[in-house]
Amino acid sequence: MPNFLLKYAKVHPGGWNTHVEIYKNVKGNSAGAISTKWCQWDRVCGTLQKSEISSTGIIHPNKQRYLSLSEMKRIASFPDDFKFTDRKHGVERIGNSVPPLLMKAIAEHIKVNILEKA
DSSP: OOHHHHHHHHHOOOSSSOOHHHHHHHHSSOTTGGGEEEOOTTSOOOOOOSOOOTTOEEEOSSSSSBOOHHHHHHHTTOOTTOOOSSHHHHHHHHHHSOOHHHHHHHHHHHIIIIITTO
16 A cells, blocks of 8 residues: 555544545645545445556555455455456456346346246
């Protein structure tokens, strides 16, 4: 994690969103603030974006680091044994995908409420 994010994490007041003014005071500018999000144990994780750069990403709720690819797979309901070629492509695939369990629920709904009633 970039050094400025380690500094920011110490003064982050909590919540999902990054506070732009505090971020700007620590980093010197606000670039990346809107794309840096913070997970919380008692809340649903927000959208996993399809790309990360060194200054943006989803931060672990109580560790000063970005979420691992394994953690992102779990959040997005991919099976633990699902393999990606590398982190960059994994983040991109997760961010572009419809989560597998959501797609399963949609397909089951279509089957029961549309196909079986036809």
